[in-house]
Amino acid sequence: MQTLLFTRAKDIDDAVKSGAASPTAQQGANVRYLAGGTTLIDLMKLHVETPNKVIDINRLPLDRVEETADGLKIGATVRNSDLANHPIVKRDYAVLSQALLSGASAQLRNMATTAGNLLQRTRCVYFRDPAYPCNKREPGSGCPAIEGHNRTLAILGTSAHCIATNPSDMNVALAALEAVIHIQGPKGKRAIPIGDFHLLPGDTPHRETVLEPGDLITHVMLPKLSPGNRSIYLKLRDRQSYEFALASAAVIVTVDRGKISRARIAMGGIGTKPWRSPDAEAVLVGQTPTRESFVKAADVLLKGAKPQSENGFKVELARRCLVHALTLATQHA
Amino acid sequence: MNSDPSAGKPPPSELSRRTVLATAGAVGVATALGAGCAPQSPFQSAMEIPMDNEALEGAVSVRIRVNGKDVNLKVDPRTTLLDCLRESLQLTGTKKGCDHGQCGACTVHVNGRRINSCLTFAASVDGDEITTIEGLGTPEQLHPMQAAFLQCDGYQCGYCTSGQIMSAVALLKEPVGPSDADVKEMMSGNICRCGAYLNIIKAIQQVRKA
Numbered sequence: 001m002q003t004l005l006f007t008r009a010k011d012i013d014d015a016v017k018s019g020a021a022s023p024t025a026q027q028g029a030n031v032r033y034l035a036g037g038t039t040l041i042d043l044m045k046l047h048v049e050t051p052n053k054v055i056d057i058n059r060l061p062l063d064r065v066e067e068t069a070d071g072l073k074i075g076a077t078v079r080n081s082d083l084a085n086h087p088i089v090k091r092d093y094a095v096l097s098q099a100l101l102s103g104a105s106a107q108l109r110n111m112a113t114t115a116g117n118l119l120q121r122t123r124c125v126y127f128r129d130p131a132y133p134c135n136k137r138e139p140g141s142g143c144p145a146i147e148g149h150n151r152t153l154a155i156l157g158t159s160a161h162c163i164a165t166n167p168s169d170m171n172v173a174l175a176a177l178e179a180v181i182h183i184q185g186p187k188g189k190r191a192i193p194i195g196d197f198h199l200l201p202g203d204t205p206h207r208e209t210v211l212e213p214g215d216l217i218t219h220v221m222l223p224k225l226s227p228g229n230r231s232i233y234l235k236l237r238d239r240q241s242y243e244f245a246l247a248s249a250a251v252i253v254t255v256d257r258g259k260i261s262r263a264r265i266a267m268g269g270i271g272t273k274p275w276r277s278p279d280a281e282a283v284l285v286g287q288t289p290t291r292e293s294f295v296k297a298a299d300v301l302l303k304g305a306k307p308q309s310e311n312g313f314k315v316e317l318a319r320r321c322l323v324h325a326l327t328l329a330t331q332h333a
Numbered sequence: 334m335n336s337d338p339s340a341g342k343p344p345p346s347e348l349s350r351r352t353v354l355a356t357a358g359a360v361g362v363a364t365a366l367g368a369g370c371a372p373q374s375p376f377q378s379a380m381e382i383p384m385d386n387e388a389l390e391g392a393v394s395v396r397i398r399v400n401g402k403d404v405n406l407k408v409d410p411r412t413t414l415l416d417c418l419r420e421s422l423q424l425t426g427t428k429k430g431c432d433h434g435q436c437g438a439c440t441v442h443v444n445g446r447r448i449n450s451c452l453t454f455a456a457s458v459d460g461d462e463i464t465t466i467e468g469l470g471t472p473e474q475l476h477p478m479q480a481a482f483l484q485c486d487g488y489q490c491g492y493c494t495s496g497q498i499m500s501a502v503a504l505l506k507e508p509v510g511p512s513d514a515d516v517k518e519m520m521s522g523n524i525c526r527c528g529a530y531l532n533i534i535k536a537i538q539q540v541r542k543a
Contacts, residue, residue, distance in 0.1 A: 003390045006410030006456050034457060041413070041452045042433050054410065056457050081446075085508055105522020106507065107500065108434055110446045111453070241521035 005053040009033075009060055012184055012216060018055050020186045020214030027137060027206040033057050033216060035077050036111035038104070039120050047130050048121075048137060062115075062218055065089070072222040076115035080170065081106065083114060093222060095231035095250050099173035102235045105242050115217035118171060118181065118197070119209065122164035123244055125149055135161045136205040143205075151310040152246065155318070157272035158306055162205030165269060166198065167244050172268035173233055175276040176250035177222050185215040198273035226262060229254040234325040236269075236317060245269030247318040249325035253289070260284045260293075260330070267301065270318045277301040280322075289330035291323065298322040393456040399424070400468025408455045415439045417455035418465060426466035426495045430524070437523035440496040440503075441465050447503035449522075466495035469502065477543065478502050481536035489527035497523045501537045513538065 009015035015033065022031035032040055032051040035058060043049035062075040065086050072088060083089055084100035104112065126132040126144045133141035145153055145163055154165045171194070179194045192210055199207055211217075225231075235248040248268035254261050263284040266276040280301040287293040298319040305315050392407040399422060406421055415432075418424045418441070427450060430438030434452040441450045442464040470476035478501050481487070488494040500523045509519050513534050525533065 004410045005391050006393050006454070008459075034454070037452050037454060037457065038434055038449075041454065044411070045433065054454075056454075058457055081507075105437065106504070106519050107437060107440055107447050107449045107522045108452075111448050241518050 002050070002052065004051070006056065007053070008056045012060060012062075012218065015055055015057055015060065015216050016184055016186060016214045018053070018214075019216060021053075022051075022213045025211040025213050025215055026208060029213075031055065031213075033115075035113040035116045036079070036108075038108050038112045039116060043121060043128070046128055048128060057216070068221075070221060071224045074114050074220045074222065076217045076219055077113045079110055080104070080112045080114075080117060081109040084109065092225060093173075093177060093231070095176060095233045095252060096170070096173040096222075098233035099169040099235075099248075099250060102233060102245075102248075103169040114170075114220055117168055118174075118217065118220070119211075120166075120168045120171075121208075123167045124153060124164040127164055136164060136201070136208075139204070139206045146308065149310065150308040152244065152269075153308060153311060154272045155270050155305040155307050155311060155314050156267075156275050156302075157200050158308075159201045159203065159205070159272075161203050162201035162272065163308055164201070164205070164272060165244075166271060166273050168274065169233070169235060169245060169248060169268060171198070171274040172248055172266045173250045174220065174222075175266035175274040176231070176252050176264040177225075178264065180221045180223075181217060182219045182221060183211070183215050184218050185212060189218075191221070194274070195276055201272050225252065226254060228256070229262065230329045232325055232329045234321055234328065236321050247314055247321040249318075249322045251322070251325045251329050253284070253326065253329045255289055255330055258288055260287050260289055263297075265297065265301065265322065265326075267318060267322065270305075270314050275301075279303075284326075289326070291327065294323040294326040295319070297326070393459075395455055395459045397455070397458055397460070398462045400464060406455075410454060410456050412455045413451050414441065414443075414453040414455045414458055414463070415450035418450065418463070424465050424467050427499075428492055428495060430493070430496075435524070436493070436496075437500060438493050438496040440499040440523065442499060442503060445503070445506070447500050464499075466499060469498065476502065477540050478505075478536070481539045482533070485532045485536035485539060486529070487533040487536040488525075488529050493523060493525045493527075497525065497533055501533070501540070504537065505541065511541075516541075 019031050022029045030051050031053045034054045034056045062077045064075045065078055066073045080100045084097045090097050124145055126134045127136050132144050135143050143162055153163045174194050181192045181197050183190050197209055229252050231252040233250045235245045237243040237245050245268045247270050250266045252264040263281045265280050266274055280297040283297045283300050307315055389409055393410050394407055396405050418427050427441055428438040430436035432451045434449040439449055439451040440447050443458055443461050470479050478498050504519050509515050516534050516537050
C-alpha cells in the first residue's frame with residue numbers, strides 16, 4: 001500500500017519549502033496543500049489525485065478578511081461561508097456573496113476555502129473516473145468527452161484536447177471583480193490578476209493554473225469598486241440548489257444619468273476558465289440599459305462559442321442568462 | 334435471533350438492532366483474536382484508544398474532544414473523521430452514504446459548525462471539538478430538534494436522519510431567512526431518498542419558532 005505522509009505546516013515558509021519538493025504543482029503533483037479538503041480528499045478517494053505527501057495549512061494565519069487602503073484582503077483559508085456572510089462582502093461585493101452562497105451546500109461552504117475554490121477541479125465525468133482516458137488527468141491519453149457525455153461541459157475556450165468546464169461560482173465573481181491572486185513561492189512573492197491565473201487547456205490541459213511547485217496562495221485582493229455600482233450573480237442549473245451551473249453570470253454595472261458608465265461581465269458554466277469578456281463590457285459602455293444593448297453584449301461574449309454534441313443549448317441559455325442578469329442589475333437604476 | 338434463551342442474554346425483545354450487531358461483532362473479534370477481550374466502549378473510561386497503528390508508517394497523533402470527552406489516538410493520515418468516529422470510536426450514529434460529500438449523511442459539528450466528515454481527515458481536526466448525534470441528546474432528554482423530528486415524523490428509513498438533525502441544529506445558529514424556502518436552501522446538502530423532506534422542514538420550523 002502506498003503510504004501518505006501528513007505534516008502540519010509550521011508557517012508559510014515551511015509550507016513553501018515542503019511544497020517545492022513536488023515536481024509539479026499541477027495534475028500529478030506528489031505534494032499537496034490541504035485546506036478544506038472538499039476537492040482534494042474527494043479526488044484522492046477517486047485515485048485522480050495521488051499525492052504521497054499532504055501539508056495541512058489550516059493552522060496558518062491566512063484566515064482573515066481585512067479592509068485595506070487598496071481594497072479587501074481575503075486570506076487563503078477563509079471559509080466560503082464566512083466570506084459570503086462577511087458584512088463588508090455583503091455590503092460592497094454582493095456579487096461575490098451571492099456566487100459563494102449559490103455554490104455547494106452549507107456544510108461544504110463551511111469547509112471550502114478561498115484558495116481551494118480557486119483551484120477547484122472540473123466535474124467532467126471522464127476526468128473524475130480513471131477507468132477512462134483524459135488528457136487533463138493523463139496527458140496524451142485522449143478526450144472521450146468530445147464524442148461522449150458533454151452536456152455540462154464548455155462551449156468557450158475549448159481545444160481539441162479538452163472541453164472541461166471550470167466549475168467554480170466564486171471564480172466567476174472574482175473575475176468580474178478583477179481580483180488579484182497573491183502567491184508566495186520559493187522565489188518570493190508575486191501577484192497575478194485572476195484573468196492570468198487560470199490557463200486555457202490548449203494542448204496542455206493538465207496545466208490549469210500558473211502555479212509552480214511550492215507556490216502557496218496566501219490571499220486574494222479585491223480592488224475597491226466605484227460607488228453607485230450594482231452587482232448580481234445569476235446561476236442557471238438543473239436543480240434549484242446544490243448543483244453546478246449550466247450557465248451563470250456575474251455582472252457589475254454602473255449607470256450614470258441613464259447611460260452605462262462602467263460594466264464588468266464574467267460568465268461561468270460555459271468556459272474552460274472563468275470567462276470574463278472585456279469586449280462585451282465595451283459594447284455596453286455609453287449605452288442606455290436596454291434589452292437591445294444587453295443582447296448585443298451577450299452576442300459579443302458568445303461569438304466564438306463552439307457547442308459540442310450535447311451542449312448546444314448552452315449558447316442560448318448563456319445569452320438569456322446574461323441578458324437577464326444585466327436586466328436585474330439595472331432595472332432600478 | 335437468539336435461539337437459546339438460556340444463554341443468559343436478555344430476551345430478544347430487549348435487544349436493539351445495534352446491540353445485536355455490536356455483540357455479534359465483538360464475538361467475532363474475540364473469536365478471531367482467540368481472546369476474551371471484547372472492545373470496550375470508548376466512553377466508559379479512558380480515552381486512550383489503543384490502535385494497531387503504532388507500527389503503521391506515517392501514523393499521525395490526534396487529540397480531539399468528541400461529545401465532551403478528550404480522545405487521543407493515532408491514525409493513518411488518510412483516515413477520514415467519519416471512519417475515525419465509526420470504526421475507532423464506535424460512534425456509529427454518524428452514517429456513511431456517498432463518502433464524497435454529496436449526500437450529507439456524515440454531517441457532524443466541528444467547533445460548532447456543520448461539516449461533511451467524509452471529506453475531512455481526522456488528522457486535520459487535531460485540537461478541535463467534535464459533536465456527533467450521540468452528543469446531542471439522550472433518549473431521556475432529547476435535543477429539541479430530535480424531539481421535533483420524532484413529533485413531525487421527519488424520517489422514514491432513518492439512514493439520513495442523524496445527518497439531517499446535525500445540519501438542522503447547526504442551521505439554528507446560521508444566517509437563514511424565515512421562510513420554508515430559506516430552510517430548504519440551507520438543508521439542500523442533506524439528501525433523503527425516502528423523501529421525508531416536508532416533515533423535516535416542518536420539524537426545523539417548529540424548533541425555530543419555539
